[in-house]
Amino acid sequence: SAVISQKPSRDICQRGTSLTIQCQVDSQVTMMFWYRQQPGQSLTLIATANQGSEATYESGFVIDKFPISRPNLTFSTLTVSNMSPEDSSIYLCSVADRAVADTQYFGPGTRLTVL
Amino acid sequence: QKEVEQDPGPLSVPEGAIVSLNCTYSNSAFQYFMWYRQYSRKGPELLMYTYSSGNKEDGRFTAQVDKSSKYISLFIRDSQPSDSATYLCAMSEVPSGGGADGLTFGKGTHLIIQP
Numbered sequence: 217s218a219v220i221s222q223k224p225s226r227d228i229c230q231r232g233t234s235l236t237i238q239c240q241v242d243s244q245v246t247m248m249f250w251y252r253q254q255p256g257q258s259l260t261l262i263a264t265a266n267q268g269s270e271a272t273y274e275s276g277f278v279i280d281k282f283p284i285s286r287p288n289l290t291f292s293t294l295t296v297s298n299m300s301p302e303d304s305s306i307y308l309c310s311v312a313d314r315a316v317a318d319t320q321y322f323g324p325g326t327r328l329t330v331l
Numbered sequence: 332q333k334e335v336e337q338d339p340g341p342l343s344v345p346e347g348a349i350v351s352l353n354c355t356y357s358n359s360a361f362q363y364f365m366w367y368r369q370y371s372r373k374g375p376e377l378l379m380y381t382y383s384s385g386n387k388e389d390g391r392f393t394a395q396v397d398k399s400s401k402y403i404s405l406f407i408r409d410s411q412p413s414d415s416a417t418y419l420c421a422m423s424e425v426p427s428g429g430g431a432d433g434l435t436f437g438k439g440t441h442l443i444i445q446p
Contacts, residue, residue, distance in 0.1 A: 251433070258337075258436040260436075324373060327372070
C-alpha cells in the first residue's frame with residue numbers, strides 16, 4: 217500500500233488564523249480525500265481532491281473555509297481558514313490506489329487545537 | 332441518507348477470546364465494505380476489504396457481510412492485547428478508487444483486550 221505522510225502532525229492555533237495541512241504520498245495516486253474526525257464522531261468526508269480539477273466538497277463544507285490544492289499526483293494541501301474552536305479536530309488525508317484494492321489508505325492525521 | 336450504526340463500546344474481553352464487532356447500515360446501495368483499525372493518535376489502518384456477501388478470512392480476522400440484512404461483522408480469533416484499538420467499519424457505493432465517492436464510516440468500537 218501507499219505510504220502517506222502529513223505535516224504538521226499537530227498544531228495549536230489561535231482563533232481567526234489559518235492552517236495549511238500537507239499530505240504527501242510515495243506513489244502516484246488518482247484520488248485523494250480529506251476527512252475530519254471529531255471526538256466521539258465518525259470520520260466525515262470533507263472533499264475529494266482530483267489532480268487538475270477543482271475539489272468536490274461534501275454537504276456542509278465549502279471551499280472558502282477549506283480550500284484544497286492538488287498540484288500533482290503525489291501531493292495535496294487542505295487549509296482550514298478563519299479558524300474557531302469548533303474546528304478543533306483530527307484532519308486526515310487518504311488515497312485510493314486501484315492497483316492494490318478499491319479502497320482507501322489513510323495518513324497519520326493532523327491533530328488541530330484552536331484556542 | 333447514508334447512515335452506519337456501530338456500538339462505540341468500550342468492549343472489554345479477556346486475552347484469547349473471540350471478538351465480534353458489528354455494524355448495521357440503511358443504504359442498500361452500499362456494495363463495498365471495509366474494516367479499519369485505529370490506534371490512539373494514529374491514522375486508520377486497513378484490515379479487511381470485501382465487496383460480496385459471505386465470509387472473508389485473513390489470519391485471525393474474518394469479515395462477514397450480509398447484504399440482505401444490511402449487517403457486517405468482524406471476528407477476531409485468539410485476541411491479543413495488541414488488538415486493543417478502535418475498530419471502524421466503512422462502506423461505499425462504488426469502488427473508492429473509481430468514482431468521486433468517499434467512505435461512510437461508523438463511529439468506531441473501542442476494543443480492550445485484557446491480558
